[in-house]
Amino acid sequence: MMRTRVTRRSALTIVAGAGVSMAAGRAWADTPSGRVIYPVAIPVYQSQFVADRAGFFREAGLDCKLIQGGSGVKTREIIASSQGDIGIGDITHPMQLSNHGRSARVLMPVDTRSNAAIFIIRKDLFDQGITTLEALAKWKRPDGRKPIVAVSSLGGTNHVWASYYLETMGLDDKVTWIGTGNVDTMMGTLKTKQVDVLINSPSILKDSIEQGWGALLFDGTDEAVWAKYIGGKVPVTSHFTLQSTIDKDPQKMQAFVTALWRATQWIKEHSPEEIYDAIEPYVGSTSRDANVFDIGIMKKVTDYECVIDAESFARGQKVWFREMTGIKPLAMADVVTTSFIEAARKAYPA
Structure with missing residues (x-):
């Protein structure tokens, strides 16, 4: 796969490609807007940042605005109120929503173990x-x-x-x-x-x-x-949304997932320094060296397959479903949807 260096300057000038894959959505008469929500300014949320800065949202036919929620819980609340299309955060957030009558779905995992339990x-x-x-x-x-x-x-x-x-x-x-x-x-x-x-x-x-x-x-x-x-691979962080948001426009949701899948593969093929140059505006509260260090660790724990299997879901249940979280147990099929990531992987093979 060809490596494309995206510098701090060039990331700002990347423009959309001519065609839009069927897996990325449809050719809308008017470019639909999207609201993408992330909790705080740290590299664990880099797939959203890269999808924006490298132009993948735009190439998918979306005019996206990234909004900082202020915390994982606030991000969940924004998604719950339908003020955001897709959020990123701990996988327990969509589980909490489903437990409280707001059916939510995990669209794709971000990592294989926590990068934020230090x-x-x-x-x-x-x-x-x-x-x-x-x-x-x-x-x-x-x-x-x-x-x-x-x-x-x-x-x-x-x-x-x-x-x-x-x-x-x-x-x-x-x-x-x-x-x-x-x-x-x-x-x-x-x-x-x-x-x-x-x-x-x-x-x-x-x-x-x-x-x-x-x-x-x-x-x-x-x-x-x-x-x-913990015992092995667990999907800790995920991209998630409401089932009602999916039902309202599934092709728009496909565009989101395809862009995020492409961003994940871009991250795989680029160095921590290149990734930082692309996402710098989103992680400016800490130093360049600190962010490059963090991104290097993230590269080791990122789930580049973007697929949750039964074993990793089962392994996480001892953490998710306990008194502290208050989450009533959910079956994997009740919270994880795989059709969008499967279509994205088919359209853009790794």
Whole structure:
């Protein structure tokens, strides 16, 4: 496959190709608009960013606007209210919607394990000897309260996976969870010691270490750690929508999925530096080096097949369907639809 270098400048000037594949939708008389929702400005959502910046949405016949939801839960709420066509976030979001009477569908998976279950502790606490989760659980704040652990949103990806680790270790009742929103806010609360631990991505870890106010406490994204506690491939992040949105215009939804499939294959064929040059406007809250580092890790965990199999779905159930999430068990067929990604893969073979 030919490699095309998309630089920061050239990504802005890529224009649509002449033809639109049948799998990408139809030739509309007027280019339909689309609203694509992502939670926060980190590389885990890069497939949406690339689909926009490399022109794949436009080539699919869509005039798309990417909108930052502010958190995974807020992204879910935007999709639930039909103010967005397609969202990206933890796979539990469409499950939550389906559990609450808003039938939702996973359109395609993004990754094979979490890239955002990294426990970042305040550097001053790490220097005091709090270097393990067990030590954190024993420690108390000056006012006697439990350690405060921050995530982007309660019920979002960070919370779901980090809480599972603590629950498995018997430490889940030893901390207090709070949601802190977007990247700038999350980093600010750790830097100013309003929280004790922040759960987030490799880019935020790298920036916090280099700026001297954070340290790695526990890496839940590490392959060996993941294998020990999770057991193998699991679709953590996904593109999702409402069934009613699909029913309203299935060809438009096909166009979305085809563009995102092409973006995923573009990511596979390009270096972290090239990917960063393309998506820079969407991830500007952390440094270039931190983002390139994060993207490099994402390349290792991205699901380039974009297919959820029965084994990986079954493996994730112990995390998804538990008291903390409140999600009632769902069969794979009740939440995952495969027809759109199958058509996209056929139209644009990997």
